[in-house]
Amino acid sequence: MTIRKLKLYSAAAALLAGLGVHAATAQTLNVAVPGNDMATLDPHRASATLDKNVINWMFNGLVRTAPGQFSLDTIEPDLAESWTISEDGLTWTFALRQDVSCQGDYGPLTAKDVVYSLKRAASPETSSYAGDYAAFEEITALDDHTVEIKLANAIPTVLGLLVPFNGGSIICEAAGEALGENFGRNPVGTGPFAFAEYQSQQYVRLIANEKYFRGAPQIKEILFRYLGSDSSRDLAFQSGEVDLVNGRFEESWLNRTAQLPDTTVQVLGPYELHQLHLNMSQPPLDDIRVRQAIAHAVDRAGLVAFRGEMLTREATSVIPSGYLGHEPQDLPEYDPEKARALLAEAGYPDGIDLKTVQTTLPAMLTTMEVVQAQLAEAGIRLNFELVDHPTFHAQIREDLSQVVYYGAARLPVADIFLTQFFDSRSIVQTPTAVTNFSHCDVGDADITAARTELDPEKQKALWADAQRKIVEALCAVPLYEMGQPYAWNNKVQFAYPLAGSLNLSPMIDETTRLAN
Amino acid sequence: MLGFVLRRLGFAVVTLFAVLTLVFFVIRVLPGDPTVVILGDQASAQSIALLRERIGLDRPIWLQYVQFLGGALRGDWGTSLVSGRPVIGEILNVLPHTLELTAFALVLGVAMGLPAGIWAAVNRNRIPDYVTRIVSLLGLSAPAFVSGIVLLLVFAIVLRWFPVISSGQSTDLWGKLRDLTLPALNLALIMAAYVTRVTRSSMLEVLSQDYVRTAMAKGASGTAVVLRHALRNCLIPVVTVVGLYLGILIGNSVLTEIVFNRPGLGKLIVGALNQRDYTMLQGMMVIYTLIVVLVNLATDLVYGLVDPRVQYK
Numbered sequence: 001m002t003i004r005k006l007k008l009y010s011a012a013a014a015l016l017a018g019l020g021v022h023a024a025t026a027q028t029l030n031v032a033v034p035g036n037d038m039a040t041l042d043p044h045r046a047s048a049t050l051d052k053n054v055i056n057w058m059f060n061g062l063v064r065t066a067p068g069q070f071s072l073d074t075i076e077p078d079l080a081e082s083w084t085i086s087e088d089g090l091t092w093t094f095a096l097r098q099d100v101s102c103q104g105d106y107g108p109l110t111a112k113d114v115v116y117s118l119k120r121a122a123s124p125e126t127s128s129y130a131g132d133y134a135a136f137e138e139i140t141a142l143d144d145h146t147v148e149i150k151l152a153n154a155i156p157t158v159l160g161l162l163v164p165f166n167g168g169s170i171i172c173e174a175a176g177e178a179l180g181e182n183f184g185r186n187p188v189g190t191g192p193f194a195f196a197e198y199q200s201q202q203y204v205r206l207i208a209n210e211k212y213f214r215g216a217p218q219i220k221e222i223l224f225r226y227l228g229s230d231s232s233r234d235l236a237f238q239s240g241e242v243d244l245v246n247g248r249f250e251e252s253w254l255n256r257t258a259q260l261p262d263t264t265v266q267v268l269g270p271y272e273l274h275q276l277h278l279n280m281s282q283p284p285l286d287d288i289r290v291r292q293a294i295a296h297a298v299d300r301a302g303l304v305a306f307r308g309e310m311l312t313r314e315a316t317s318v319i320p321s322g323y324l325g326h327e328p329q330d331l332p333e334y335d336p337e338k339a340r341a342l343l344a345e346a347g348y349p350d351g352i353d354l355k356t357v358q359t360t361l362p363a364m365l366t367t368m369e370v371v372q373a374q375l376a377e378a379g380i381r382l383n384f385e386l387v388d389h390p391t392f393h394a395q396i397r398e399d400l401s402q403v404v405y406y407g408a409a410r411l412p413v414a415d416i417f418l419t420q421f422f423d424s425r426s427i428v429q430t431p432t433a434v435t436n437f438s439h440c441d442v443g444d445a446d447i448t449a450a451r452t453e454l455d456p457e458k459q460k461a462l463w464a465d466a467q468r469k470i471v472e473a474l475c476a477v478p479l480y481e482m483g484q485p486y487a488w489n490n491k492v493q494f495a496y497p498l499a500g501s502l503n504l505s506p507m508i509d510e511t512t513r514l515a516n
Numbered sequence: 517m518l519g520f521v522l523r524r525l526g527f528a529v530v531t532l533f534a535v536l537t538l539v540f541f542v543i544r545v546l547p548g549d550p551t552v553v554i555l556g557d558q559a560s561a562q563s564i565a566l567l568r569e570r571i572g573l574d575r576p577i578w579l580q581y582v583q584f585l586g587g588a589l590r591g592d593w594g595t596s597l598v599s600g601r602p603v604i605g606e607i608l609n610v611l612p613h614t615l616e617l618t619a620f621a622l623v624l625g626v627a628m629g630l631p632a633g634i635w636a637a638v639n640r641n642r643i644p645d646y647v648t649r650i651v652s653l654l655g656l657s658a659p660a661f662v663s664g665i666v667l668l669l670v671f672a673i674v675l676r677w678f679p680v681i682s683s684g685q686s687t688d689l690w691g692k693l694r695d696l697t698l699p700a701l702n703l704a705l706i707m708a709a710y711v712t713r714v715t716r717s718s719m720l721e722v723l724s725q726d727y728v729r730t731a732m733a734k735g736a737s738g739t740a741v742v743l744r745h746a747l748r749n750c751l752i753p754v755v756t757v758v759g760l761y762l763g764i765l766i767g768n769s770v771l772t773e774i775v776f777n778r779p780g781l782g783k784l785i786v787g788a789l790n791q792r793d794y795t796m797l798q799g800m801m802v803i804y805t806l807i808v809v810l811v812n813l814a815t816d817l818v819y820g821l822v823d824p825r826v827q828y829k
Contacts, residue, residue: 037783037784040600047558124566128556128563181600184599199683201783225681229661231661232774232776236681239676239679241681390546390547391547392548393557394549408557431561432561434560
């Protein structure tokens with residue numbers, strides 16, 4: 001190579017390098033999530049995790065879980081400074097902070113805005129969570145900074161419905177009215193970050209809300225990017241184009257990412273509970289011995305070893321641990337011999353065949369393949385009907401699967417999980433159906449009584465009874481709990497320990513820093 | 517020629533109508549509907565029923581079809597069932613990104629494939645021919661998501677010449693080129709392989725013709741013979757492949773768009789299919805059909821430019 005050519009090549013390389021990698025300013029936090037696009041950023045409408053992830057940084061509730069925490073035991077004031085409860089527990093009065101402004105030019109937040117927002121959350125016309133607020137009989141502004149909520153009957157958690165999650169996120173009336181149907185594309189809240197821009201299939205850009213009542217955020221901009229390809233999302237994190245990434249549900253991802261320099265890897269809560277729902281309405285699963293056989297054939301420890309011990313832990317009940325009212329249960333031990341004996345006793349010495357509608361979503365399919373192999377040891381043959389994910393959701397609700405493998409996290413109160421999965425009113429293919437795939441009804445009385453029980457201890461006892469009965473009847477076989485894998489560059493500095501967040505993204509607020 | 521174009525456009529309308537009808541019914545036969553996506557998996561049967569009523573999914577399918585056709589004729593493609601945003605707006609938002617990517621890929625594909633094919637043909641059964649054939653076979657066999665990751669690893673992670681996120685945000689020319697180069701190269705690889713192989717075989721055939729031998733005999737240089745006499749005559753099959761392939765490129769862009777994190781039609785259609793977003797899928801099918809029909813028409817017209825013997829009746 002001649003000197004001249006060498007010079008030419010070096011110049012070209014320098015030019016390309018100069019053009020090269022995005023050098024994001026220190027003030028911009030780049031976040032990447034798996035997914036293609038945003039659906040809506042209206043907190044009362046949004047149901048997709050990706051949408052909730054970004055809503056998390058824009059809104060406040062009357063109360064909130066402590067920063068970095070998701071347990072309802074940590075509830076503390078947010079927009080409300082304090083609150084009082086009437087003796088019958090049915091009237092709640094909230095005194096609001098007086099220094100809160102709506103983002104943009106929508107003025108100060110007053111009690112009128114809170115009333116508007118909660119009524120909006122309670123209306124099926126404007127909210128996907130209207131059902132949660134059915135007991136909110138009257139919501140009134142007593143003065144500019146006092147809100148009163150009257151309940152028709154006691155409900156398991158009032159404060160849980162007033163944290164900035166789903167319907168609890170407070171929207172300013174002027175913005176809600178001015179933007180109407182377009183609110184989901186131009187959300188306006190009171191939180192540390194304000195919506196600035198949305199680029200279809202690319203990103204949502206948030207900017208610091210300099211008027212935030214707890215102080216102006218130190219991070220000035222958040223680029224929330226939709227990067228659908230797992231591999232290139234990892235590469236973007238590796239190249240430094242992304243500071244905070246929502247990872248893959250794989251132990252190997254956690255291990256590999258933890259090897260990168262200056263990187264923190266953490267599994268955040270709340271944990272999803274994965275279980276097998278057994279359709280008790282039809283043979284052979286209507287026989288308790290067959291369900292017991294399945295429960296004894298499942299090796300929970302083996303599943304946790306397969307999915308990884310950083311990401312998952314063994315399930316302990318039919319609701320996730322850490323939920324208000326969760327009570328660990330004695331789950332059937334792994335014993336394939338006993339499983340075979342039970343099957344023989346039930347009249348199936350040659351084993352049984354069960355139809356399972358199964359999604360092809362890789363993380364769920366691989367787990368079920370392991371379960372299939374475990375059950376086969378005991379002579380229980382799971383015959384998969386493999387379908388894409390939307391078809392899976394449709395067919396399990398049409399009662400077409402004898403065994404339904406489902407993973408879920410909910411507002412961390414026992415009532416919601418128990419009601420949706422085990423209350424007979426939620427049985428699929430009924431007018432009030434939700435996700436009771438097993439046709440379970442053994443916990444009905446306790447679940448109903450707990451819902452309106454005012455004494456917290458009695459309420460917990462009722463929930464514990466419901467869990468015990470559901471486990472004994474084996475409506476479902478709990479498998480494991482799985483958290484949210486996240487990784488971030490150590491430039492991102494959180495001011496408090498992170499356990500997780502209800503909206504499944506780490507809380508980024510006025511205290512979060514981006515070091516140079 | 518005008519009559520030819522008009523007649524072809526007439527056929528296009530019939531094709532569009534047939535595709536629309538087919539798509540309308542096929543996506544509704546698929547199990548699953550958008551309501552669970554919109555309301556989330558905690559929705560009760562009641563709220564799902566309410567929503568089905570609100571967005572009209574409870575009406576008889578023929579009525580939905582008539583209403584849809586009526587809207588389509590008035591230019592109203594409806595709003596996305598999932599996001600509530602106008603379908604046409606969503607498509608037009610991302611269409612330029614896909615067109616830009618495919619156009620650049622097309623140029624790169626031809627720019628790489630044509631010379632390689634000629635080079636292989638004139639060096640038939642010698643080392644350059646073998647090398648070209650093996651490389652083009654590799655190009656044909658490597659799926660876009662594998663070649664894409666390899667390109668990213670080499671050029672974005674090791675050499676750091678290009679960004680991993682080619683999101684097409686830059687407004688200046690350099691920025692645009694930087695965002696576009698790797699994805700376009702990735703998309704162009706398969707096309708270049710096709711073009712190479714077709715050019716090679718077409719050129720070999722032309723080179724065996726009498727007039728080429730005559731040109732050689734009168735003493736013209738090898739380069740002049742190939743470029744001035746043979747090239748234009750070997751282009752007809754190449755134009756056919758390029759035309760056919762443009763439609764395929766637009767369809768194939770989905771993997772490249774996802775791997776390189778670019779917005780585009782491919783990402784939109786995958787999302788719409790996963791969410792059973794009927795209105796969006798319908799709108800997208802119209803766009804895809806239109807593109808394929810127009811590209812085919814353009815290909816037919818290019819024949820005339822390349823070969824004066826082609827006449828349009």
